[in-house]
Amino acid sequence: MRPAETAERLSRRIAVARGDEPADLVIRGGRVFSVFTREWLDGDVAIVDGVVAGVGEYEGTETLDATGHHVVPGFVDAHVHLESSKLLVDEFARLVLPLGTTAVVADPHEIANVLGTDGVHWLIDACEESPLEIYFMASSCVPASELESPWRALTTGDLEGLLHRSRVLGLAEMMNFPGVISGSPSELEKLALARHVDGHAPGVTGKQLQAYVASGVGSDHETSTAEEGRERLRAGMWLLIREASAARNLQALIPLALEYGPSRIAFCTDDREPEHIADEGHINSMVRDAVALGVTPEDGLVMASLNPATYHGLDHLGALAPGYQADVLLLPDLESFAPDFVLKAGRPIGEIPHVQVPEWVRRTMHLDAVAADDFHVPWQGGSARVIGLIPNQIVTAALVDELTVSDGFAVADPARDLAKVAVLERHLGTRRVGLGFVRGFGILRGAFGATFSHDAHNVVVVGVDDRAMALVVERLRELGGGIVAVDEQVRAELPLPVAGLLSDRPLGEVLEASREINAAAQALGVTFPAPFQMLAFLALSVIPSLKITDRGLVDVDRLELVPLPV
């Protein structure tokens, strides 16, 4: 993926390296990190045309004083869903570049569920002007399972088309690991498209894991124990240590870096909420936490720069050495890993152009008006399947309980912490609604809902009042998507008009709205921590145990629809 060179650029770079021509910029006085030997070198970094020409004693047209600083390559996020930030890519870049993340490899499967390849092509195009260097993997599992309803399923032909885009590096996480392991022809057909394939293998071990790796999958970011990680490394997988908002694996996996060294281990954020990035940081937070857990700063830096670049074949990134792109961080210390200064391709981060969002990307709410009785559940009594929440986890328990009945309908019962949950298909106007019950939110009145709900991003609404649930949907229709909390009326909202996934507002406004909806949820009585994160995973049909889509309740372990009554 090293950009094509012109003879003129190459000739100039060599002349600068020789010392016969001045560099555009020389970084002087710092300690320069060699990712290859994990040493600190005293020397200048000579940069020309955005590329490192040499490390040594150099003169340049401009000089950047790095005295007292550690000079290190920019961080690369090995696996991220940009949409989880709720930010447009320009605003995402404004957030993470100052934190030292200068390149990311994104799986656009959220927007792919909403807008198919059209949405992915738009997103790729929208990244063109970004100083944050954004690569993509072609989303391999849209929908996540047959029990979800995206706008359109991505076909093998769609994936082939995406793989032809120059910024698409390979096939994104093969989430259908049971399909891969069982040798499903449709999954093998996808695997045949690419040599570079990300994995997704939560809990897969033993021969199942050998089979998954034998298929050609090269990495896993769903590893949650050191023993699983050890098995993956031994089998030749790259271990992408993931520290997402709802799934944090760094602490459990860092002992592997201590035992084996950093080889074939890279950091990724997967899904981070905007608050998480704003409060804790991005890849830099993983280096910081790894070092706090005993990793040397040098090993931590390698897992954040050279390793993710190497894994993805981005051979122009991840190092400060001749021929590498000059993505450079000046770190004041080796504890916080918060850069004082960031250079992207040899330049300071300037103004970042605003992404233009075409109307078709804003018009993704294709569902009719709903009324309270659309949420009615006729019920004659008896036991029902109930989704049981578990704090700080996105897996759920498959509970069985009696439902409270009123006038021949099953109803929410705040006294028993039983709320109603509905998933409404919103892409094709099918009027399909899945209805069920959930325990654990603690909601006492009103309702809340969102269009950001993995992976199909249909409308998910939780409430104890059918009229409030209808009002949530009505407001989401008006907004073109978002997150809404309703009491008698709309109490708070985070509009996500871009595909129903992203805000078009600056980070500050998003954070403020996010705080407001969380506060509003609390005002409704909600006690579950980070309720909208949980809400976003309630409809994901590939995370155990009981989930719900627009098609109804899903027994994830058997990957089949199950009726509400037991």
Place this chain on the structure above:
Amino acid sequence: MRPAETAERLSRRIAVARGDEPADLVIRGGRVFSVFTREWLDGDVAIVDGVVAGVGEYEGTETLDATGHHVVPGFVDAHVHLESSKLLVDEFARLVLPLGTTAVVADPHEIANVLGTDGVHWLIDACEESPLEIYFMASSCVPASELESPWRALTTGDLEGLLHRSRVLGLAEMMNFPGVISGSPSELEKLALARHVDGHAPGVTGKQLQAYVASGVGSDHETSTAEEGRERLRAGMWLLIREASAARNLQALIPLALEYGPSRIAFCTDDREPEHIADEGHINSMVRDAVALGVTPEDGLVMASLNPATYHGLDHLGALAPGYQADVLLLPDLESFAPDFVLKAGRPIGEIPHVQVPEWVRRTMHLDAVAADDFHVPWQGGSARVIGLIPNQIVTAALVDELTVSDGFAVADPARDLAKVAVLERHLGTRRVGLGFVRGFGILRGAFGATFSHDAHNVVVVGVDDRAMALVVERLRELGGGIVAVDEQVRAELPLPVAGLLSDRPLGEVLEASREINAAAQALGVTFPAPFQMLAFLALSVIPSLKITDRGLVDVDRLELVPLPV
């Protein structure tokens, strides 16, 4: 370079990995090396269709008992000139496969000098049936310099054509490092052809080295000191530690593997004589010697397997893990590294088909008959440039001395250890002859000569008797190339009729003839160790200091022709 998969093969491999179908072969009872974690695992290796399906507990149609053995991946030679073995590729394979080398990356620049791209295409085709897996780099410097005379120079277009062959991985060693560093347009044009470029940078340091790396060169195998190696690793080059017959760098460089670990260090043999391989071994000898020098067996094995494969992008080689080709060695111990058993792509090495050599590859001696007076050097007295040999080195000294004069001709003078040396152009029948004098062989009578002489492989003859020198050339013409020692008559010969470079005989006969010509040289009074190795480098115009080609004496430091008189 992983071979394209069929859905059927992939499906079967996954089924075997799952344990639902029997493997073709299971290797049982050994300790299996994980190159990724540098650990020994207890488990079976399940192989199907020549590929590892899984490591664990498996059943197979056949079982190979590896009890008491270390099970490791086959060795990969990161840089070799096959022609230096003097063997056809089938015989080379018969020699090195039992030693554990299961793949090599070859630079065919010897045959390229003799037969241009025609010869390279023939050699690539000749490797097609070889169980030894042979990849190529496109020879970037044919001729090595403008002062040598190959059959045809390889143009940029020629290189582009070679790079299109499926087994050609990139551009071979950019020997013209001064040209690269100075930004020569013709060298930059070559560099633009490939992303994967081998280097050759003897003694290059500082900004010169930064410039060489900035050009895109990715490795060096000419490093001879730890300090040079350290500088190369820091600059992002891969360090290919070379242990050739005439240039042995392992001992000097292995401290780097101890200091930094084995990352980005790989082994190569470059130029090994057949005796060297027969007596000491091949890549296995480097692992053995590295371990004797204090490297752990695990690190030694990684530098011989995973690392060379990784450097060259051979992502199906170098490991025993799902999806990797089943090139497997059973080692009885971790000292000798001599395998008891070798599997190539899951099969024992069977009969290796003989390579057919077409007539045009055998007819490469295009020079007219010569007589004694073709070697006469008219001389009026005065100082002359004399090539000074240095034992165990291929560099020479540029001496100045009086020549012995007889009847108006400068003559060899055995009493002063002054022999005559001639290089005769043999590709185009130009009758061009370079004449000079050399000190250090110790030859007392007769002459010896060879067509194997880097890089242009013209005829090089050394002698103290012009008639004997003529007889050497005459015999080489009859043989179609080779190595010949002459007294009054031919005393010994090693015919190399294939391009004047290779024997078409089995190893045993080549070794016997090689012993005989060395003994014959001794009988001529030669005291210089390995005189034919030295002879092969006398005409290489890019190794300091004074060399000779068919165009005359070459001052290598200034890369220009110089006259015999000072």
